[in-house]
Amino acid sequence: MSLNLSTLKKRISNAVETYKNEIIQLAEEIFDHPEVGQQEFFASRLLTQTLAKYGFEVLYPLPKLPTGFQAVLKCPSPGPRVALLAEYDALPELGHACGHNLIGAAVVGAGLALAAVKEELRGEVLIFGTPAEESNGGKVVLVEEGAFQGVDAALIFHPGDANIMEVSSLxxxxxxxxxxxxxxxxxxxxxxxxxxxxxxxxxxxxxxxxxxxxxxxxxxxxxxxxxxxxxxxxxxxxxxxxxxxxxxxxxxxxxxxxxxxxxxxxxxxxxxxxxxxxYEFSYDAMVTNKALAGAFKENLRALGVTEFGPPRRSRGSLDMGNVSRVVPAIHPYLALGSGRLIPHTREFARAARGEAGRNLVMLAAKALAWTAADVLLDGELLTRIQEEFSLGLLKEGGP
Incomplete structure (x- = not known):
């Protein structure tokens, strides 16, 4: 890491701390107003209003996703384009027992921090609101509509039971x-x-x-x-x-x-x-870009995370899989609290609204923003990300 990028990351962390109350409020308001897939009008309005307030150009709603959105932060000089993906749908009856309130808030928090230092960045930061991950994933629509054309990397995080950087799915x-x-x-x-x-x-x-x-x-x-x-x-x-x-x-x-x-x-x-x-969209298997995941992991280490689990093959399916076939992408899991909690349980939901959730949303916002800054400013990293992605396409004969 260069001295300049190291210094910039400190400024990004300070910006996340400056917005701490607002980020946590986003997470808890979304938690307190749970909405199932394609009904997330409260959450999407709340997130887009916040992004617009801090200088993002917001398109909302999207033509084929009434609760989806796109927000763009243009930096002073041209460069790469990095996308952060927000989820915010809840589960029937259980509410935010998968912690998507934390995802939406962390992604927006990362966006606010990057906006605070945009004069030092180049390229563009895009934030996509991706509804209905639990049912009929909005990311599939974004892929089909060409939203990721020209995007160099796509990042998301998900609360889970361990810190897992490399995730594959079915x-x-x-x-x-x-x-x-x-x-x-x-x-x-x-x-x-x-x-x-x-x-x-x-x-x-x-x-x-x-x-x-x-x-x-x-x-x-x-x-x-x-x-x-x-x-x-x-x-x-x-x-x-x-x-x-x-x-x-x-x-x-x-x-x-x-x-x-x-x-x-x-x-x-x-x-x-x-x-x-x-009766629902088809999901591709998730392919983690290891170079991008490695950068995310190193940023977590620098933020004090010491325990990491091995690569994990999910027995479920992710609409992020479709994204990973058209742009280098990661879908890491970060442990909520002690890491012993199981998603889709009432215990997990309680943690997502408690101190564990508040700590995790701040950590995730910093890690996402730092990794986005890496993509925008570290040309060597971007080359490795793109070469790995291109090699994967050649092996499979195309996306």
Whole structure:
């Protein structure tokens, strides 16, 4: 680290401390007004108003994301473009039991600190508000709309149970299967009916027969959402929703073909018709840019963090995965409190609103801002980030 960049990081940290009350207030107000995906109007307005107040050019709402936003800070001289991604959606019933209130507040806090030293920076800082991570991820829309074109690096952090810098996730398809049969009186004329529920049950049985032959990182989880209206009528329609996950896009494509064949077989055996559709966006597997993650880790060390966990393969899926296929990206986890808390629990939610959450949001704001400054000012780091990303694309044959 050069002396100038080291000195600048001290100024950035001081700026984060200057805005401490405002950053914590953002986190706690969002916590106190939990909103599920695509309903985050309070949170998105609060964050955009704060960014506009401190000199960001704000576009809100976005055309295809009513609770999404883009905020841009233009520095005096041209240079790289770095994006910080904010989440702020809550869980049904549990509220902010995943700590997204801390993500939104930390990202905006980092933005305010960078704005305070923008005369020393070059390029642009972009902050994207990305709704609905817990359901139908807004980052997928941003990728499809080309929001990351010309962006050199994308950063986010997530509260978790340990400090994990390198995270990978599973590719995901969310499919709804609809079986159609023919209604009839279930007792007096069952032979006139075609039972869609029987077809759906057979579909589940076919998938269960498939499970022993699936690769270790493949997961198929489904529920029945429609199965008839009364026992006295042969069900003419039955519907199930599935999450199908695999290690990467290629493996996912292979398992999808087998699942679809299970559906066709069940329909053929019962005389039903079957169709399927995506009911949520598809997620790509997350690919962490190790050079960028390494810079984030070194900044955490300088901020006093001493314990780090090994790279982690998530058994879930992240819409940040789609971002990581078009721009170098990281999705590190930072321990909330003692690190023994499990996300999506009421205990985790309480910590996100308590002293542990206040400490974490300040740490994350500093680490994000420092790493953004690295991308903007450290040309050698940026070259390593870009070379790693380009090599990854060549290995996979494109994004």
């Amino acid at each position: 590719a995901l398809e969310a499919l709804e299967f609809i079986f159609e049969g023919r209604a009839a009186h279930a007792s007096s004329s069952p032979e006139e009916g075609i039972n869609a529920l029987e077809a759906l049950i057979q579909f589940f049985n076919n998938i269960n027969s498939l499970r022993p032959y699936l690769k270790g990182q493949t997961h198929i989880n489904g529920i029945i959402t429609e199965g008839g209206v009364t026992p006295n009528i042969i069900p003419e329609r039955a519907v199930a929703r599935f999450y199908i996950r695999a290690e990467n896009h290629k493996a996912l494509k292979e398992v999808l073909q087998r699942v679809e064949n299970c559906a066709r077989g069940a329909a053929l055996a019962t005389g039903c018709s079957v169709a399927w559709r995506n």
